[in-house]
Amino acid sequence: ALQFLLTTELVDKSKLILAGNSMGAHVAVRLAELNNQLFGLILSCPAAYSFEAESKQLNDEFTKIIRRENSWIDSPVFTILENFGGKIMINFGEFDTVIPEGVKNKLKEICQHKSGQFIILKDATHFLLKPKNQLEEFARQKLFTESVKFINNV
Numbered sequence: 429a430l431q432f433l434l435t436t437e438l439v440d441k442s443k444l445i446l447a448g449n450s451m452g453a454h455v456a457v458r459l460a461e462l463n464n465q466l467f468g469l470i471l472s473c474p475a476a477y478s479f480e481a482e483s484k485q486l487n488d489e490f491t492k493i494i495r496r497e498n499s500w501i502d503s504p505v506f507t508i509l510e511n512f513g514g515k516i517m518i519n520f521g522e523f524d525t526v527i528p529e530g531v532k533n534k535l536k537e538i539c540q541h542k543s544g545q546f547i548i549l550k551d552a553t554h555f556l557l558k559p560k561n562q563l564e565e566f567a568r569q570k571l572f573t574e575s576v577k578f579i580n581n582v
Contacts, residue, residue, distance in 0.1 A: 430459055443467050445515075445579060449557055450526070451475050454505055461508045468515035470575050473524055473554050476503035476531045500531050509538045516544035517578045519571055521552030547574055 430446070433439050445468040448456030453474030460466050478499050484490040493499055509516065518539050520532055539546040549556065552567030559565040 430463065434463070434465060441465060445470060447472070447575070449473060450554065451477075454503075457505045457508050457512075460512055460514070461504070464513065466512075466514050468517070468578070469509075469512065470517045470519075470578060471535075472519045472556055472571060473521060473527055474505070474518060474531075474535060475527065476500045476505040476535070478502050479504060498528075498530065500528060503531075506534055506538060509535070509542075512542070515578070516542055517547070517575070518544065519547045519549055519556070519574065521549050521554055521556055521567060523552065524554040526554035545574070545578060547571075 430444075433444060434441060442465075444466050446456040446459060446466055447470040448454070449472040453471040454477055456469055456471065457474070460469055475494075477494060479502060481490055481493045481499065482504075484493060516539055518535050520527065524532075536546045538544075549567040549570055551563035552571075553564065556564075556568055556571055559568045
């Protein structure tokens with residue numbers, strides 16, 4: 429999809445923004461590393477996997493690796509984001525217990541250093557896109573509203 433957008437005349441290539449949620453956010457950052465034409469990233473509940481985890485299939489071996497304490501510390505995501513020349517917006521649910529606090533803190537630090545946007549969505553869990561009650565639905569709407577504002581201001 430990214431290659432198509434970069435080669436078509438249908439979009440303004442100077443304003444391309446990738447968005448990803450959870451594992452998809454990790455993938456979006458890795459794609460950003462391969463392409464310096466991206467204008468921005470919107471990352472929701474972003475995962476940060478180690479180099480070791482990236483080479484594994486999505487099975488018990490992958491799960492075992494990512495469940496190790498501090499397995500995320502050597503994630504390439506951090507260096508890529510530190511070197512990324514575009515705009516960054518990172519969102520987490522207030523009650524996200526899937527992503528380790530260390531990952532959230534590291535991403536918040538990077539975001540602040542790069543004058544990006546770091547948003548904690550009240551009453552939300554890791555599953556921002558699948559609300560289970562009205563409060564989570566409000567958080568999802570806030571995610572969409574903030575994403576549109578971010579896109580319109582870049």
